[in-house]
Amino acid sequence: MKRKYIAYSLLLLASAFSSCKKDFLDQSNNPNQPTTGPASVVLTGALVTTARNINTSFTLEGYLMGYWSPAAGYAPSNSLLTYQFTTADYQVFSQFYLNLANYDYIIKQSGTDPAQVYFSAISQIMEAYNFQALVDNYNNIPYSEAFQGAKNLTPKYENGKDIYAKLITKLDDAITAIKNASTSVAVKPGNADVMFAGDMTKWVQFANTLKLRLVLRQVPNVIDAAAAKTLMANHLSEGFLTTMANVNPGYVNVDGKQSPFWGSYGLSQSGSNNAAPITANVFATDFYTNTADDRGPAFYAPVGGKLVGNTFGTLVPITASAIGRSDLYGSNASNKYGLLKTPSMDAVIMSASESYFLQAEAAARGVISGSAATLYNSGITASFEYVLQTTDADAKASDYAAQASVAYPSGSGATLAQQIQAIITQKWASLNGYGNLEAYNEYRRTGIPKVPVSIYTGVTVKNIPRRILYPASEYAQNASNVQAQGSINQFTSNIFWAQQITSN
Incomplete structure (x- = not known):
């Protein structure tokens, strides 16, 4: 008998074993007895799938955060323009859980084997990364009972x-495991690690x-700075x-094998043009223009x-201006400038710029401790360097930061509120494109920046939405728990962790 299984109840290795896709669809196979594979192969597939999910799933947030707008000549959905979402709109639930099952597989297969400690620790870190994204989208979700x-x-x-509390502990445990690992015994991830190439310090x-992102996300609406300091x-x-x-x-310039951000936009x-609409x-264009920001023509x-x-x-x-500067690409596969660089460009998981602002x-x-201004x-x-990748990027960043409207508020008259306003x-400004979800998260936490709501005539609630809805699949398959x-x-x-923002 055919049975529909919930995403988080499957232990899928589809991202690592794409050749098994046909077998998975075969009803004679039991999806709860998956094809096994070495942690190295599963890790590579899981990281690649994480990159695809995070780089392609948050177009909505690009609209909500004032980066993007519908283009002339296209008819956008009414749900987008009016914010009248349904349980079928903008979902990330299934794809994130399906990939989380791969990290869970590595952790369970590795067990307490000291030779596999690096693979287990990396998977714990990536579980925290992906589960945070799910909480940030849906709030309460299956966690401890998932993947059974x-x-x-x-x-x-x-x-x-x-x-969130469990994810912070998970990250602490992963760091401890890496630091205490026997380097003569632990198998190094090497090329299987397509993010840091086995650099465990990174x-x-x-x-x-x-961890700092998880902690600060709760300040000041859930915990205060003193509690955050203790956690860190x-x-x-x-x-x-x-x-x-x-x-x-x-990544190469072959459809289906391009960098996911390039492939989408x-x-x-x-x-x-994959993002013509x-x-x-x-x-955003007014912001970059009014602040003489050299990143504007790159975005x-x-x-x-x-x-x-x-x-x-x-x-x-x-x-209006097309997003990303794909107009610069043409046949120049070595282009490094702009939001869209080349079909083989890296897929951003977290930027150095975001780390510094955190x-x-x-x-x-x-x-x-440390100098907030520095x-x-x-x-x-860091943002100028990555987006522009020109020899004068640092000089342009310095000139930009020296402007009175941009300079970090300091001195006896500066308030914490002014400093947080400047930082967020x-x-x-730096999260454009690659970090749409994080920009949306920070907006919901702080109310910064004050992004205008849609002016569409059908808008009945003059507020930026606070979240997406649980997917229809949950109401069908896990009804009592989601209800x-x-x-x-x-x-x-x-x-x-969000503050209540009532009006823009």
């Missing part, structure tokens, strides 16, 4: 706040940075990410020498 296969097809939901720094007290000496956390298994192998939002293709954006929800969009906020609040400027510089604003979460509304149902 046929033993439990209706796992209970746990509070997002409790899951994995520790990434884990510490991800251990492993501070390990430091934080100072380089890009990127994935690249060897750049050009197809034949040269057609998306154009620049005037909120958007100028029209007549200027950045031109559409107001989100306008009935008659104008011909540290800047933590320093400003007294959660960690870290703030480092965040700006510049973080938003126990109450009536979910995209405008009033907050993620546990």
Whole structure:
């Protein structure tokens, strides 16, 4: 008899064994007895799938955060323009859980084997990364009872706040495991690690940075700075990410094998525009223009020498700047400039810029030591370096940060509120495209920046939505547990760490 299984109840290795896809669809096979494989192969596939999920799943957030707007000549969905989402819209539930099952597989297969400690620790770190994304989208979700296969097809939901606490502990445990590993016994991930090429120091720094993200996400709406400082007290000496956390298994300009960000928003192998319906939002183009930001022409293709954006929800969009600068690519496969670089470009998991802005906020609040102003400027510089990749990127970043409207608020008259305003604003400016979800998260946490709502005539609630809805599959397959979460509304149902923003 055919049976429909819930995503988090499957232990799939599909991302690692694409050749098994046909067998998985064969009803004679039991999906709860998956094809086994070495941790090295499964890890590569899981990292590649994480990169695809995070780089292709958050177009909506690009619209909500004022980066993108519908282009002229296209008819966007009514649900987008009015924010009237359904349980079928903008879902990431299944794909994230399916890939999380791969990390869970590695952890369970590795057990306490000292030879597999690096693979297990990396998988724990990536579980924290992916589960945070799920909580940030849905709040309460299945966690402890997930991945039990046929033993439990209706796992209970746990509070997002409790899951966050468990993820912080998971990251601490992973860091400790890496630091205590016997280097003469532990198998090094090497090329199987398509993110840091087996550099475990970078994995520790990434884990510490991800932990800082989890902790700060709760400040000030859930915990205060003192509690955050206590949570961050251990492993501070390990430091934080100072380089890009990127994935690249060897992307090439072949449809289906391109870098996922390029594949979604750049050009197809034949040269057609995959993101023709998306154009620049005037909120962003005005920001980059008014602050003399050299990244503006890298994020958007100028029209007549200027950045031109559409107001989100306008009935008659104008011909505006295309996103990403795929116009620069052509046959130049060595291009490094802009949001869209080449079909073989790295897929961003976390930017160095985001790491520095996290540290800047933590320093400003007294959660960690260090100069908030220096870290703030480092965040700006890291963004300029990655987006522009020109020899004068640092000089341009310095000139930009020296402007009165951009400079970090300091001196006796500067308030913490002004400093947080500056940090989150510049973080938003750096997250364009690669970090749409994180920009949306920070907006819901802080209300910064003050992104305008859609001006579409059908908008009845003048607020940026607070979340997406649970998927229809959950109401069909895990009804009692999802219904126990109450009536979910995209405008009033907050993620546990969010502040209530009532109007823009």
